[in-house]
Amino acid sequence: MATEPPETDAADALADRAEQLAYLSDASGALAWDQRVMMPEGGAPARGKQLSALSTVTHDLLTDDEVGAWLDALADRDLDDDQQVLSRELGRQYERADRVPSDLVGELTETQSDAQQVWEQAKADSDFDSFAPVLDDLRDLHLERASHIDDSADPYEVLFEDGEPYLPLERVEEIFDTLREHLIPLIEELKASDTEFTSPYSGEYDDDTQMALCREIVDHLDYDWDRGRLDTAPHPFMVGPQFDARITTRFAADDPLGAVMSTVHEFGHASYQHGLPDDQYGHPLGQSRSSGVHESQSRFWENHVGRTEAFWEYATPIVNEHLDGDADPREVYEAVNRIYPENKIRVEADELTYHMHIILRSDVEREFVAGDIGVEEIPGRWNDLMDEYLGVRPENDAEGCLQDIHWTGGFASFQNYTVGSVLAAQLDATMRDDLDVDGLVREGEFGPIREWLTEHVHSHGQRYTTDELIEEATGEPLTADYFVEYAEEKFGELYGV
Amino acid sequence: MATEPPETDAADALADRAEQLAYLSDASGALAWDQRVMMPEGGAPARGKQLSALSTVTHDLLTDDEVGAWLDALADRDLDDDQQVLSRELGRQYERADRVPSDLVGELTETQSDAQQVWEQAKADSDFDSFAPVLDDLRDLHLERASHIDDSADPYEVLFEDGEPYLPLERVEEIFDTLREHLIPLIEELKASDTEFTSPYSGEYDDDTQMALCREIVDHLDYDWDRGRLDTAPHPFMVGPQFDARITTRFAADDPLGAVMSTVHEFGHASYQHGLPDDQYGHPLGQSRSSGVHESQSRFWENHVGRTEAFWEYATPIVNEHLDGDADPREVYEAVNRIYPENKIRVEADELTYHMHIILRSDVEREFVAGDIGVEEIPGRWNDLMDEYLGVRPENDAEGCLQDIHWTGGFASFQNYTVGSVLAAQLDATMRDDLDVDGLVREGEFGPIREWLTEHVHSHGQRYTTDELIEEATGEPLTADYFVEYAEEKFGELYGV
Structure with a gap:
């Protein structure tokens, strides 16, 4: 032999x-x-x-x-x-x-763990000063780590590549420029309009009622219950491989539509996992591409299906039945698309202003990591940018730069939320060349949509780099143009601006 | 330095x-x-x-x-x-x-996995012949493994030491001799008596009702919900360390008392875990001694608390309320102590005949591992012993030697169920020198009982070997005398024999 x-x-x-x-x-x-x-x-x-x-x-x-x-x-x-x-x-x-010495890994892990505790207390006390020293330490440790990985590159780029290795940071920054240019004036126009939307479901709804509703909604989307579960968690998330992709949601008594949107978002994440090839389980070809691409799938289902008028023409009777309501589809469509720029909290933000929260964080942390601002300047810089982007000013650190835990886990990861939304709009525009998306959604025929995404995105696993995958699926590099067009058209029509 | x-x-x-x-x-x-x-x-x-x-x-x-x-x-x-x-x-x-070559470990794991599938089909078809070849292979692989571990010892003893390293097999066999000697005539006497007990709860009870009842029962036993959960599983079990010891139960619509007894059994397992020292988590001093000692804790709570008349004087009103019944304590006490030797299935056996099932399996597998009987002789030997011990004869392999999956996992592990029961009775007898067990149970004062077990058993982790631990806790080596005394007294009184 x-x-x-x-x-x-x-x-x-x-x-x-x-x-x-x-x-x-x-x-x-x-x-x-x-x-x-x-x-x-x-x-x-x-x-x-x-x-x-x-x-x-x-x-x-x-x-x-x-x-x-x-x-x-x-x-x-x-x-x-x-x-x-x-x-x-x-x-x-x-x-x-x-390339990273294990001592440094250990020190970073320990500091991150300490930092979470410090952050919790600092947020509770709305006291950035008590968080500043450990945040400074974290920055130094991350810079040291980045220098071990690639001494010749911009450390912030090295950190960005942790989460999104195959999409140049420069491209993402161009996208952010485009969004600043178009979203800030659009948000101002919406603020200036007299239009106000309220939810037609104004009662108090118990958890069992909301859970039954969310279950039926993902049932209609054809969620594979044999390979998943739906439960509740304080911060909804999806986890698991193609054989067992579980989703979670959460309930507020006065916001059943919020629970539905959150559930549809996590369903989108699960649909990516379910679309990965079974026979490549464990190989990179059986794994999702990146956090940005993953977010494109959740945002696609949340926004380009779940926030369309067509979807509510289909789904409103379902919601009415569960919530004992008599809303018409247009009312629900308007309610799930309400814009409220006065909100200062990212996780509660609407589809549009959300991105200004992301851009703000990216701006502040990039300046901080580069040493352009010291740690003590973060709160002021945060509040100035919030004012510039959304016209509101946090009254304290808890609703300002202390609101998110993310910096205790690392830097340069916020961008992927916006990459996801931008890519979702680009995929939607491409899909519409092949499919009558609104017509399918209006009939509750979600199968062809999921199959299109599986064919063009999920089934490839990590075969392509992120930019190759985007070109393969949409015929061009990542661009914010489709998102801007979609946002201007939808919110222009809704708000009459 | x-x-x-x-x-x-x-x-x-x-x-x-x-x-x-x-x-x-x-x-x-x-x-x-x-x-x-x-x-x-x-x-x-x-x-x-x-x-x-x-x-x-x-x-x-x-x-x-x-x-x-x-x-x-x-x-x-x-x-x-x-x-x-x-x-x-x-x-x-x-x-x-x-000492065991990794090739052999791999082959054994693979054969065990195949054997499970073969066993499932063989049991469904009640066809031992289709299971015999893989069972033969398993025996050979286990013999080979035993010879690598200790070439000079009886291989069956080596296998027994997998689960119970510190209790001589010889002692266990003496205990089995004592049980054969006393239980077989006792069971015959009970069969001959005219006494018949039936459950006073003769309705159909849904899962939610039974779950609420089981939750309240373990609540009264002071199960630590902050360090555990109660769920359902097809085959109830307990799993997890001292910080998170979870129990499961199962429901049959016509047998709510069965669910209660099963839950109390698993509670006993969890109480062992909860009694291990927190600050030794991960060290042998923070781990339970052996499967036999573990079983002693589940059997203690199931039989020496849950099957006492005192317990039902306390708990019957709770059950009556949940099941909308009007049973009196004596009726429930009798019902949970019903003996039915005509049963051929171990997992459905009563407290007494159960041990004859265990002894039977140990006899058959010991002869098979030693080569005294060939694989093809197992069904006949099984049925003969069932006749000898319980006076019944399985009509086919599915209700005979194919009933349990255990051999696909290994040999010489059944003994520990009986070790557990025998040790539970020995602990009970010792505890009664210190505590008025019945008086406490009658008042629902379970704390001192749990504390006694924690002090004498749980808190030691693996500090002592099994025989040392038993001597420390009870002042003498493991003996079947207390179990025999307890069984003869309890069932003698109940059945008037």
Whole structure:
């Protein structure tokens, strides 16, 4: 028998390792779901240790010298397409993990964990000064980490590549420029209009009623219950691989439409997972592309299906039945598209002003990471930009720069929310060349829409880089033009501006 | 600064590894809970891969050469008590894992997985012949594994030590002899008596009603809801560490008392976990002793609390309220103690005949593992012993030797169910020297009982070996005398024999 060629061995070994890493990562995901949805409160100390042990073994398996050797062995070989994807994706993960000394990883993890506690108290006290020192430490540690990864690059770009490796930050900044240019005047016009929308469902609705409604809505969207669940969580999220993509929602007694929109959003995330190829589970080809692309799927279903007039022509009778109401579709359509720029809290923002919150955070953190502003200047800079973008000024740090926990987890990750919305609009525009989207939605025929997204996005896994995937799916690079057009047209019509 | 002495390093390193192994094992436990309680059916392939990846990394961390070196370094040192426990327990785990070649582990795992499928079909078809070849393979693989672990010992003893390392099999066999001697005539007497007990709750009760009842019962037992949950599962079980010990139960519409007894049983398991020291989480001192000792806690609460007349004097009004009944305590006491030797199914057996099922299985598998009977002789031997022990004869393999899945998981593990019952009776007898158990139970004062068990059993973790722990707690080695005395007294009074 002939000896197997070494390139085959290295590729197989690397594929096995990639699978093991993916399985362990999904194990962590399932434990995190349990922690947020099912775990009794007292379980927290044990779960923290379990997740940390998993994270350590995963890191060790990834930075194993063997992985470096397999990657080196593959570097000069002729690889088939699937092997190239494997080599590119594992190579990137390996380098980013291996180049950072484990002492630094440990210090960063510990500081992040401390910072979460400090942030919680600082937010409760609305006292940025008590958070500033640890935020400064975090910035320094992230800069050190970035310099280990790539000493020659802009550290903020290196950090941005953690979440979105294949979309140049420059492109994202151009998109933000376009959005500033168009959204700020549009929001001003909407503020100036006399139009006011209110929800036709003005009662108080208990959790069981809202849950039954949300279940029926995702039922109509054909959510695969055999591969998922719907539960409640304080901050809704989706987690799990293609075989088990679970969604969560939350209820406020006076806002059942909010619960529906949140559920449809998470359904969108799950539909991406469900569209990944089963037989590539564990391989990069069986995994979603990036957080920005993932967000495009949730935003697509939330905004380009769930916030359309066609959808409410279909879904209003369902909601009326559950909530014992008699709203007409136009009323619901208007209610779910209400714009309220006076809001200062990102997670409560409407579809439009939301992006100004994102751009503001990106501006502030980029300046802070670059050293253009000191930590003590953050609150003032935040409030100035809020005034500039939305015409409101936070009255304290809790409703200003302390509102989000994200900086305790890292920098340069907010952008992907807006990348998702912009990409969703671009996908919607492309899909409309192939499908009568409104006609299908009006009839509750969501299958062809999901299939289009699976064909053009989900089924590829990580075969393409993000910019390649966007070009493959839409025929052009990521652009904000479609989002601007969609927003101007929809809100222009709704608000008569 | 002085260099740290090497024995400290090895002990610390070993303790860290022990913790990491425990955390990963608990992570697997939480994933298994999810799989049996929450997971959508389609999630099975992914969960299987996640659990298998966890099992591989755990095995690799345990059999790491460093572990062997740390153990060697500790072998000749003066260790403090806690370090001795660590060295003994990790040493045992390491040796049992390290001595078995990984190829054999892989083959065994794969054969076990295949065997489960074959068993399911064979049971459905009631066709032992189709299961026999894989059962034969399993026996051979287990014999091979036992020979790697200890070539000079009786392989069946080696296998028994998987689950109960510190209780000589010989002692267990003596206990079985005592039980055969006393239980067989006692069961015959009960069969001959005219007494028949029926449940006073003869309606059909829905799941919600039964769940509310079970919740209130464990509430009265002071189950710590902050560190646990109660859900349903097809086969009730308990899982999780001291911070998060979850229990499950199941419902049959016509048997609410069965659900209560099953819930109290699992509560007993959880009370052991809850009694382990928090600050030793991950160390052997923070883990339960063995499956036999664990079963003693579930059987204690199920039988020595839940099946006493005193308990029903306290709990009958609670059940009456939930089930809209008017039973008196004596009726319920009689109903939960009904003996029905005509039953051929272990999992449906009563408190007394249950042990004959266990002894039967141990007899058959011991003969099979020793080669005294061939695989094809198992059904006949099973049926003969069932006739000898209980005076009934299975009519087919499905209600005979195919009824339990256990052999697909391993041999020599059934004994621990009976060890648990026998130890529960021994603990009960000892406790009665210190506490007025019946008086406390009658008043619903369960705290002192739980505290006694925590002090004498739970709080020690794995400090003592099993036989040491039993001596510490009860003043003598494990004996069946107390169980026999308890059974003869209770059933003698109930059945008037």
